[in-house]
Amino acid sequence: MNDAHRADAALSASRYDEAIELYTKALSVNRTAVKYYIGRATAYQRTTKHAESLKDAEMAVVLAKKRASRELIKDAQFRRAIALYHLGKFADALFILQKAKALDEKDKMLPIWEARIAAKLETVPEEEREPTVEETPVVEIPTDTAPAPSVKNAEPVRKQVTGQASNPPVPTPKDKIKTDWYQTHDTVTLTIMAKGIPKDRANVQIENDSVSISFPIEGTSSEYGYDVDPLYASIVSSESKFRITPNKLEVTMQKSSPGLKWHKLERPDGKSKDGSATAEQSKPIVTATPVDEPAPAYPTSSKSGAKNWDKVVVDDLGAEDLDGGDETSRFFKQLYSGATPEQQRAMMKSYSESGGTVLSTDWSNVGSKTVEPQPPDGMEAKKY
Numbered sequence: 001m002n003d004a005h006r007a008d009a010a011l012s013a014s015r016y017d018e019a020i021e022l023y024t025k026a027l028s029v030n031r032t033a034v035k036y037y038i039g040r041a042t043a044y045q046r047t048t049k050h051a052e053s054l055k056d057a058e059m060a061v062v063l064a065k066k067r068a069s070r071e072l073i074k075d076a077q078f079r080r081a082i083a084l085y086h087l088g089k090f091a092d093a094l095f096i097l098q099k100a101k102a103l104d105e106k107d108k109m110l111p112i113w114e115a116r117i118a119a120k121l122e123t124v125p126e127e128e129r130e131p132t133v134e135e136t137p138v139v140e141i142p143t144d145t146a147p148a149p150s151v152k153n154a155e156p157v158r159k160q161v162t163g164q165a166s167n168p169p170v171p172t173p174k175d176k177i178k179t180d181w182y183q184t185h186d187t188v189t190l191t192i193m194a195k196g197i198p199k200d201r202a203n204v205q206i207e208n209d210s211v212s213i214s215f216p217i218e219g220t221s222s223e224y225g226y227d228v229d230p231l232y233a234s235i236v237s238s239e240s241k242f243r244i245t246p247n248k249l250e251v252t253m254q255k256s257s258p259g260l261k262w263h264k265l266e267r268p269d270g271k272s273k274d275g276s277a278t279a280e281q282s283k284p285i286v287t288a289t290p291v292d293e294p295a296p297a298y299p300t301s302s303k304s305g306a307k308n309w310d311k312v313v314v315d316d317l318g319a320e321d322l323d324g325g326d327e328t329s330r331f332f333k334q335l336y337s338g339a340t341p342e343q344q345r346a347m348m349k350s351y352s353e354s355g356g357t358v359l360s361t362d363w364s365n366v367g368s369k370t371v372e373p374q375p376p377d378g379m380e381a382k383k384y
Helices: 003-012 016-029 034-046 050-067 070-086 090-103 109-121 309-316 327-337 341-353
Strands: 178-183 187-193 203-206 211-216 223-228 235-245 248-255
Touching (some): 016 034, 034 050, 034 070, 050 070, 070 109, 109 211, 203 235, 203 248
Antiparallel strands (some): 178 187, 187 248, 203 211, 211 223
């Protein structure tokens, strides 16, 4: 592993002084490597050395423009904007951030920072709200014989001798991060499916009508952001919570109107700020109770004959507590507990008859037929 790879690993592990020294060593070999400057600028920023971070970010911008790489230019300009922000140069920071945003309109983190910087800019006098920097900074590009910029007050790299420990999960790339949500009678749960989220630097803000999430992608100069404003309906922020595991970030929001069914996370047009809905939308979720009449038998391929899926559901309702089992089991149980009896029957029937390869909540689709196995691609379903 060369110095650059070790620097990336140190940055990912939050060993910023070590990362700075290793990036500097890597730059002594390759003085025009854009990613090394961006990485070191990130490490400088996270050790509050914002002047040094700005210097590296400006160098990265110039070198990235020479390569004509939109992605590298955006990352370098973003680092430059953050450094300017921390140095109190809000007008310059907003100007540069908007240049980065123009290169990637889909980056969800940039609008969050744009709003944050714009809010700070409102606090400064009117005469200080004009930018004073150029899109492309003027810097001296290092030559083949020029030494790489030195590192001041950098601590020497120390090898840590520890017991055998499990390797931390490899952080999920920003473009591979996925989101999902589900609801129960009382709560709405939002899940950000990303590995290696740094707990100490994740920012989760839960308000009564909005949720904002951001965190850096370890080992890179990128940051991920997810913002829902306004939410479909209001929540009780004081009773809402979040948790971070090695594989995801989960926000559990307490509904202010239990039983109100959310059709999406974000509030549609025409709804009031306090989350009030139309009469039809405000109807609570009604859960039917099982009746004593015998349920009809449905087609099945089981040798033991037709099953009464209503009875299967009723028997299953007394199963293990929702908090038991692993992450997948807990998610399934929460989904199951929030479903109607008809949806529960569909889930049990489809899952059982298909050998665990199909899970459907549509009783009208699976109730009148035998659910055939649908194994993953490259696999074959066998009967035993």
